[in-house]
Amino acid sequence: xxxxxxxxxxxxxxxxxxxxxxxxxxxxxxxxxxxxxxxxxxxxxxxxxxxxxxxxxxxxxxxxxxxxxxxxxxxxxxxxxxxxxxxxxxxxxxxxxxxxxxxxxxxxxxxxxxxxxxxxxxxxxxxxxxxxxxxxxxxxxxxxxxxxxxxxxxxxxxxxxxxxxxxxxxxxxx
Amino acid sequence: xxxxxxxxxxxxxxxxxxxxxxxxxxxxxxxxxxxxxxxxxxxxxxxxxxxxxxxxxxxxxxxxxxxxxxxxxxxxxxxxxxxxxxxxxxxxxxxxxxxxxxxxxxxxxxxxxxxxxxxxxxxxxxxxxxxxxxxxxxxxxxxxxxxxxxxxxxxxxxxxxxxxxxxxxxxxxxxxxxxxxxxxxxxxxxxxxxxxxxxxxxxxxxxxxxxxxxxxxxxxxxxxxxxxxxxxxxxxxxxxxxxxxxxxxxxxxxxxxxxxxxxxxxxxxxxxxxxxxxxxxxxxxxxxxxxxxxxxxxxxxxxxxxxxxxxxxxxxxxxxxxxxxxxxxxxxxxxxxxxxxxxxxxxxxxxxxxxxxxxxxxxxxxxxxxxxxxxxxxxxxxxxxxxxxxxxxxxxxxxxxxxxxxxxxxxxxxxxxxxxxxxxxxxxxxxxxxxxxxxxxxxxxxxxxxxxxxxxxxx
Amino acid sequence: xxxxxxxxxxxxxxxxxxxxxxxxxxxxxxxxxxxxxxxxxxxxxxxxxxxxxxxxxxxxxxxxxxxxxxxxxxxxxxxxxxxxxxxxxxxxxxxxxxxxxxxxxxxxxxxxxxxxxxxxxxxxxxxxxxxxxxxxxxxxxxxxxxxxxxxxxxxxxxxxxxxxxxxxxxxxxxxxxxxxxxxxxxxxxxxxxxxxxx
Numbered sequence: 001x002x003x004x005x006x007x008x009x010x011x012x013x014x015x016x017x018x019x020x021x022x023x024x025x026x027x028x029x030x031x032x033x034x035x036x037x038x039x040x041x042x043x044x045x046x047x048x049x050x051x052x053x054x055x056x057x058x059x060x061x062x063x064x065x066x067x068x069x070x071x072x073x074x075x076x077x078x079x080x081x082x083x084x085x086x087x088x089x090x091x092x093x094x095x096x097x098x099x100x101x102x103x104x105x106x107x108x109x110x111x112x113x114x115x116x117x118x119x120x121x122x123x124x125x126x127x128x129x130x131x132x133x134x135x136x137x138x139x140x141x142x143x144x145x146x147x148x149x150x151x152x153x154x155x156x157x158x159x160x161x162x163x164x165x166x167x168x169x170x171x172x173x174x
Numbered sequence: 175x176x177x178x179x180x181x182x183x184x185x186x187x188x189x190x191x192x193x194x195x196x197x198x199x200x201x202x203x204x205x206x207x208x209x210x211x212x213x214x215x216x217x218x219x220x221x222x223x224x225x226x227x228x229x230x231x232x233x234x235x236x237x238x239x240x241x242x243x244x245x246x247x248x249x250x251x252x253x254x255x256x257x258x259x260x261x262x263x264x265x266x267x268x269x270x271x272x273x274x275x276x277x278x279x280x281x282x283x284x285x286x287x288x289x290x291x292x293x294x295x296x297x298x299x300x301x302x303x304x305x306x307x308x309x310x311x312x313x314x315x316x317x318x319x320x321x322x323x324x325x326x327x328x329x330x331x332x333x334x335x336x337x338x339x340x341x342x343x344x345x346x347x348x349x350x351x352x353x354x355x356x357x358x359x360x361x362x363x364x365x366x367x368x369x370x371x372x373x374x375x376x377x378x379x380x381x382x383x384x385x386x387x388x389x390x391x392x393x394x395x396x397x398x399x400x401x402x403x404x405x406x407x408x409x410x411x412x413x414x415x416x417x418x419x420x421x422x423x424x425x426x427x428x429x430x431x432x433x434x435x436x437x438x439x440x441x442x443x444x445x446x447x448x449x450x451x452x453x454x455x456x457x458x459x460x461x462x463x464x465x466x467x468x469x470x471x472x473x474x475x476x477x478x479x480x481x482x483x484x485x486x487x488x489x490x491x492x493x494x495x496x497x498x499x500x501x502x503x504x505x506x507x508x509x510x511x512x513x514x515x516x517x518x519x520x521x522x523x524x525x526x527x528x529x530x531x532x533x534x535x536x537x538x539x540x541x542x543x544x545x546x547x548x549x550x551x552x553x554x555x556x557x558x559x560x561x562x563x564x565x566x567x568x569x570x571x572x573x574x575x576x577x578x579x580x581x582x583x584x585x586x587x588x589x590x591x592x593x594x595x596x597x598x599x600x601x602x603x604x605x606x607x608x609x610x611x612x613x614x615x616x617x618x619x620x621x622x623x624x625x626x627x628x629x630x631x632x633x
Numbered sequence: 634x635x636x637x638x639x640x641x642x643x644x645x646x647x648x649x650x651x652x653x654x655x656x657x658x659x660x661x662x663x664x665x666x667x668x669x670x671x672x673x674x675x676x677x678x679x680x681x682x683x684x685x686x687x688x689x690x691x692x693x694x695x696x697x698x699x700x701x702x703x704x705x706x707x708x709x710x711x712x713x714x715x716x717x718x719x720x721x722x723x724x725x726x727x728x729x730x731x732x733x734x735x736x737x738x739x740x741x742x743x744x745x746x747x748x749x750x751x752x753x754x755x756x757x758x759x760x761x762x763x764x765x766x767x768x769x770x771x772x773x774x775x776x777x778x779x780x781x782x783x784x785x786x787x788x789x790x791x792x793x794x795x796x797x798x799x800x801x802x803x804x805x806x807x808x809x810x811x812x813x814x815x816x817x818x819x820x821x822x823x824x825x826x827x828x829x830x831x
Contacts, residue, residue, distance in 0.1 A: 012620075035192065035361065036613040037389040050391045056398050071329045074317060079324035082669035084660035085810070086330055100335040100413050103405075108342040111402045115349045118395045119380065122388045124356060128381030135364035138357070138384055140192030140616075236734050237684065238701025245695055247686035307684015307699065307735025314664050314683055325681075328665035333687050337663065421691045422657045422807055567690060571804055574648070575695040 004030065005159055006133045007144045007168035012038050015142040018166030019044050022144065025162050027154055030147040033137040052118055059113030060106045067105040071098045133174050141169070184624040185279055187462040192616050196361060199610045202458045203362055207605055210457070218597035225591005228584045229304055237307055239584045245577030246567045250585040251305035253559040254592060257442070258298035259340065259414055260555060263407055264443025265291025266347055270403035273396065278622055279471050281614040282463045286454060287447045288351040289607065293599040294446070295344045297592040302336065304588070332416040339413040343406055350399045356382045357392070358608040411439040418562065425505035425566030434486035438555060441479035441525070444472050445551035452545045454604060463610055466539050473538035476551060480529035487526060501571060509565045513578060517561050524554020644818055647770070650675060650696045650740035651803065651811035658688035658697065673812050674742055682736040689737060693807045696739055703734035743768040763789040784812070
């Protein structure tokens with residue numbers, strides 16, 4: 001037996017209203033597939049907002065500390081040199097010259113760290129197989145996925161009749 | 175559903191549906207290129223190969239094959255570098271700054287503008303490499319542990335700041351661009367019929383699924399990357415300007431440089447976006463998406479940044495006199511009236527006077543005048559960098575050191591070559607990549623689409 | 634001050650690296666190939682140089698020279714460079730390295746002679762005597778117009794020369810604090826005598 005039942009819609013508003021109706025009948029929705037981000041859908045489905053931004057901050061903060069520590073080690077502790085008579089006896093004196101690279105390195109690590117976390121968290125990496133149920137969910141269709149194991153108390157026919165009531169263009173199992 | 179005022183001009187013209195957007199954007203990728211594309215591509219490849227030849231000749235023989243001398247140690251190399259980096263700035267500005275300001279019109283142009291950024295920064299990054307006397311030692315600019323023990327780089331050098339700024343800028347722009355491309359590659363993947371293209375786009379789309387959580391993360395990543403890329407846009411050209419501003423050479427040692435360079439970069443970048451998109455919208459039949467309104471918005475950015483640049487030119491000139499520094503005063507007099515007066519005059523005409531025509535609504539909404547004016551700005555901004563670099567160097571403190579710079583065929587060849595390589599990359603991009611941000615356009619169709627606006631207006 | 638263009642007078646002025654204490658060339662090098670030595674030399678590390686030429690641009694005196702070609706092998710310079718043939722190579726100073734293509738070079742104040750002089754004094758276990766080290770230019774000048782020595786040695790000739798009223802720095806107003814002093818030319822001229830010098 002297949003694992004999930006899908007309802008396919010051709011409009012985002014119809015789909016969002018459908019999702020609300022399905023949830024009102026105490027049927028749990030596993031996921032929604034859409035060709036573009038739908039604002040407000042996370043509230044309907046009760047999905048918690050992502051914490052990726054906090055990650056980015058942590059990567060950036062680490063990079064900031066690393067850049068300052070690295071530059072003061074290279075320029076002040078490890079091998080101080082007289083370069084153009086510029087003061088280089090401690091970090092404070094040399095700080096103005098270190099700001100551009102500190103900033104760039106912070107942005108570099110925050111952006112790349114966040115992007116890598118994003119790709120891993122989404123499991124979108126080169127060679128990964130796509131899991132969208134219908135090829136048109138990346139074009140103009142929207143799919144609601146209902147997992148049978150999550151809705152053990154509701155029969156297939158009931159689920160299908162509830163889905164039918166939300167004006168889908170197609171209901172299919174996969 | 176978000177509604178938009180009826181008096182705002184629609185951003186998507188015609189009777190478009192989600193599916194029609196997909197069809198329109200995927201058409202160039204799925205269809206065959208016409209003979210004009212092949213002609214343009216062949217010309218670009220030939221010019222690019224000529225440039226590569228000149229680069230290899232330089233590396234084989236030495237920097238002496240350029241027109242440089244002891245007085246003018248940088249000329250076309252760094253001029254081209256700054257020119258290309260400046261062009262790159264528009265892409266990030268459009269995709270990052272306009273995203274933060276929630277400007278919906280960016281969605282039709284951001285993909286191509288970012289592609290332009292990536293290719294322009296690639297061309298820019300080429301020059302600091304090939305201008306080195308010993309390019310095979312180029313990796314020494316990174317603080318790598320080495321067999322010499324405590325041998326590090328000089329973190330006080332603006333050129334080293336440049337290394338970090340350009341590499342950060344390039345890689346962050348690339349990541350930002352690619353993350354936006356992933357869902358659109360997935361669209362092409364799911365439509366592909368040929369096995370080769372199906373496989374290629376499967377790999378390129380990283381297995382994108384488009385479920386609700388993925389979209390939430392996508393939006394968050396886009397927003398935070400935009401937040402990170404915005405200060406990056408401003409910092410990169412500020413740092414490039416510090417190559418000059420922190421020096422002691424009159425004409426370079428100028429505190430106005432960072433803001434003036436940033437405005438100039440956005441100015442030249444938008445001009446290049448305009449040049450490319452006015453052709454692309456026609457060739458790829460994207461007139462419904464890149465509308466006259468989009469062109470007008472970009473022209474407004476051009477006239478504003480062009481005016482900032484004009485004010486900067488004039489204040490520079492005024493301060494050189496007002497400061498009472500003889501060297502400074504001479505440097506600017508020499509720019510305007512010295513042997514390179516024609517470069518200064520071209521810069522003033524192309525950057526300050528001509529863009530002012532965009533104050534006229536008719537001119538900034540006309541495709542032909544927009545195209546012609548954008549070419550003027552591209553040319554003018556090249557001259558600006560030439561004027562700053564060469565005229566400052568060729569006559570500085572001691573008249574016994576004065577000299578002139580005369581470009582050789584290698585200088586010219588490398589410059590034209592980078593334009594060739596740039597167009598090779600851009601033409602390939604226009605064949606194999608979705609040139610508009612599909613997923614973003616679809617999200618504004620109902621609020622800014624022509625047909626939907628009429629529909630809402632009626633009810 | 635006199636207006637130079639109203640008194641056009643030609644003077645000969647050897648211009649070499651001024652070994653600035655606040656050297657603008659040093660701060661701009663990304664790889665720290667040019668730094669300051671303890672002796673106050675602006676030293677150039679040829680084998681660290683990657684050839685960005687930024688230092689040469691930022692030199693107010695424009696005294697840095699770049700190796701544009703591989704002069705020891707490039708056929709364009711066969712008639713100019715004696716070092717391209719095996720016998721004529723003997724003219725090259727064995728104490729000085731031949732700079733390769735793509736690196737910057739400049740006056741080192743004959744660092745090889747300074748090192749040798751210091752070594753000789755050390756071997757003899759005596760302090761470095763003033764005038765014991767001569768640079769190639771000071772040794773060659775027939776009229777002793779060039780003096781080389783230790784500016785920190787209060788009794789040295791270079792110190793007394795640098796401290797007298799005629800001494801000045803070239804482009805002092807740029808603020809790079811050179812280690813080379815010039816002396817104004819004493820001219821027997823009616824026009825300048827009328828004008829008080831600043």
